[in-house]
């Protein structure tokens with residue numbers, strides 16, 4: 889895990905969790921963003937694991953697409969000057 893962010897991704901009033909993952913093991917590069925949704929009791933259920941660009945590192949969220957209030961997930965790729973945007 890590289891980075892973690894709290895945000896209410898589904899706008900239900902409960903903070904959810906997003907993490908960026910960058911694992912390197914021999915030839916198995918594995919960059920993902922994982923979303924865990926708060927069920928309102930403090931239990932976080934995995935909602936999905938999404939492929940992102942190489943060298944996944946920094947992570948932030950914000951409503952940058954659609955202006956619908958649902959925050960997108962943005963994951964920076966270290967050393968590549970690239971950002972993956974996951975639409976919400």
Ligand SMILES: [Ca+2]
Pocket residue numbers: 895896897898899900901902903904926
């Ligand atoms: Ca929520």
Ligand SMILES: [Ca+2]
Pocket residue numbers: 951952953954955956957958959960976
């Ligand atoms: Ca949005």
